[in-house]
Amino acid sequence: MSNSKKSPQADEKGITVKKTDDMPEWYGQVVMKSELADYSPVRGTMIIRPYGYAIWQKIQDYFNARLKELKVENAYFPMFIPESFFAKEAEHAEGFSPEVAWVTNKDEDSGERLALRPTSETIMYDSYAKWIRSHRDLPLRINQWCNIVRWEVKDVKLFLRSREFLWQEGHCVYTTEEECDKEALMMLDEYVRLCKDLLAIPVIPGKKSEKEKFAGAKWTSTIEAYMPDGKFLQSGTSHNLGQGFAKAFGITYKGEDEQNHLPWQSSWGFSTRLIGALIMQHGDDKGLVLPPSIAPIQIAIVPIVFKKDTAPIDEAHKVAKELESYEVKVDDREEYSAGWKFNQYEMKGVPLRIEIGPKDIEKGQVVIARRDTGEKYFVKRGDLKDKVEELLQDIQENLYSKAQSNIDENIVEPKDWNEFVKAAEARKVIIAPFCGKEDCEDIIKEETKGANSRCFPLEQQSKDLPEDCTCIQCGKPAIGYAYFGKCY
Numbered sequence: 001m002s003n004s005k006k007s008p009q010a011d012e013k014g015i016t017v018k019k020t021d022d023m024p025e026w027y028g029q030v031v032m033k034s035e036l037a038d039y040s041p042v043r044g045t046m047i048i049r050p051y052g053y054a055i056w057q058k059i060q061d062y063f064n065a066r067l068k069e070l071k072v073e074n075a076y077f078p079m080f081i082p083e084s085f086f087a088k089e090a091e092h093a094e095g096f097s098p099e100v101a102w103v104t105n106k107d108e109d110s111g112e113r114l115a116l117r118p119t120s121e122t123i124m125y126d127s128y129a130k131w132i133r134s135h136r137d138l139p140l141r142i143n144q145w146c147n148i149v150r151w152e153v154k155d156v157k158l159f160l161r162s163r164e165f166l167w168q169e170g171h172c173v174y175t176t177e178e179e180c181d182k183e184a185l186m187m188l189d190e191y192v193r194l195c196k197d198l199l200a201i202p203v204i205p206g207k208k209s210e211k212e213k214f215a216g217a218k219w220t221s222t223i224e225a226y227m228p229d230g231k232f233l234q235s236g237t238s239h240n241l242g243q244g245f246a247k248a249f250g251i252t253y254k255g256e257d258e259q260n261h262l263p264w265q266s267s268w269g270f271s272t273r274l275i276g277a278l279i280m281q282h283g284d285d286k287g288l289v290l291p292p293s294i295a296p297i298q299i300a301i302v303p304i305v306f307k308k309d310t311a312p313i314d315e316a317h318k319v320a321k322e323l324e325s326y327e328v329k330v331d332d333r334e335e336y337s338a339g340w341k342f343n344q345y346e347m348k349g350v351p352l353r354i355e356i357g358p359k360d361i362e363k364g365q366v367v368i369a370r371r372d373t374g375e376k377y378f379v380k381r382g383d384l385k386d387k388v389e390e391l392l393q394d395i396q397e398n399l400y401s402k403a404q405s406n407i408d409e410n411i412v413e414p415k416d417w418n419e420f421v422k423a424a425e426a427r428k429v430i431i432a433p434f435c436g437k438e439d440c441e442d443i444i445k446e447e448t449k450g451a452n453s454r455c456f457p458l459e460q461q462s463k464d465l466p467e468d469c470t471c472i473q474c475g476k477p478a479i480g481y482a483y484f485g486k487c488y
């Protein structure tokens with residue numbers, strides 16, 4: 001291949017630090033250099049660039065299809081929330097008060113202060129109180145895709161922490177607690193599936209402790225991903241909100257008995273944080289590594305041109321046509337060398353690269369390189385489609401099982417508190433009996449310098465605890481085994 005062409009910003013290309021040496025620095029470079037996102041002039045906020053937004057749109061497409069199946073409808077509510085709405089549910093108001101950004105203009109009609117939504121329970125439930133009359137109006141299932149503002153964030157970590165981010169929030173209303181419980185867990189299950197099928201990320205589903213649950217909820221469930229640097233990333237939550245919000249906002253329905261009843265409510269959400277998880281989970285020292293299901297470009301075709309022989313370019317377009325059922329990009333730009341393009345698609349995590357040179361045309365073959373392992377294959381043109389399908393599937397599965405091994409290899413069940421503290425320092429996936437009490441959780445966090453309970457795994461909920469099972473920290477009766485660790 002030719003090296004004569006100048007690569008723009010050649011010195012800026014390539015990740016200059018190893019992922020295992022300095023994960024935060026590595027992460028920042030990958031996000032910027034793969035052109036997923038950028039810093040903005042406004043403190044604490046981020047710019048999602050087209051390549052990053054294409055990933056978010058793929059997540060939206062996948063999830064919108066699931067929502068349709070589950071009879072959840074999309075809607076949109078204002079981003080301005082009257083101050084008095086927060087006051088209606090005390091726990092909720094207290095939980096969010098440090099994070100709320102206020103608009104300096106007041107609402108002209110009510111004279112009230114307006115907040116930028118830190119979450120939309122209050123503004124949505126004010127409407128729900130008007131819309132819900134009878135048991136025939138239930139269940140009500142609404143989802144909203146929107147932006148959220150949490151002002152307390154000072155320093156932005158692209159996709160992981162920012163004052164403004166994008167998310168979806170589902171808000172459902174039911175006649176019975178059983179139905180609410182069931183569907184709140186069903187949505188958590190949808191999140192598990194999304195992470196697996198789309199992002200190739202294994203997550204641990206479970207219930208949050210009292211301290212970690214959502215402000216105003218009866219219970220909160222979560223999916224927890226475990227990153228290669230040994231920190232957990234909460235990747236989505238689903239809550240049974242109980243009847244507190246219904247009471248506060250006056251949501252009632254007339255039952256078949258002609259009496260008024262309080263309904264049960266759930267809410268559930270995930271955010272652009274998922275993209276942060278995706279980057280950290282699979283990326284390597286060359287940049288991003290994307291699972292085929294989420295990759296905006298699944299196959300990059302690079303014709304290798306010698307001495308103005310354009311045959312490889314024509315051939316590249318022919319191959320692209322054959323593979324049109326995939327997301328294919330032919331890069332026939334003349335101003336960049338093939339080597340520069342290879343680096344570029346590696347940086348952007350494109351799962352497969354197809355190289356076509358004059359020799360390959362003679363031999364009736366193409367060269368396929370896979371991003372996850374770097375392996376190269378010489379593939380006869382007749383076998384191309386089958387091979388591409390096989391490789392894409394294999395990459396998806398390989399990335400998932402690699403991430404799963406990272407969890408499996410790091411699970412530790414400490415015998416006592418000393419071992420617990422050591423395991424927390426080593427950033428392991430700790431599983432231990434836990435009392436679930438808030439004061440105990442505070443001590444755990446302090447003595448381990450930051451580790452806390454991630455969740456009581458759902459798979460263990462049904463298991464009976466041995467009678468004398470006591471909390472690893474305080475020695476009081478345990479309510480279950482919980483996962484612990486440091487987190488993002």
Ligand SMILES: [Zn+2]
Nearest residue numbers: 435440471474
């Ligand atoms: Zn305890």
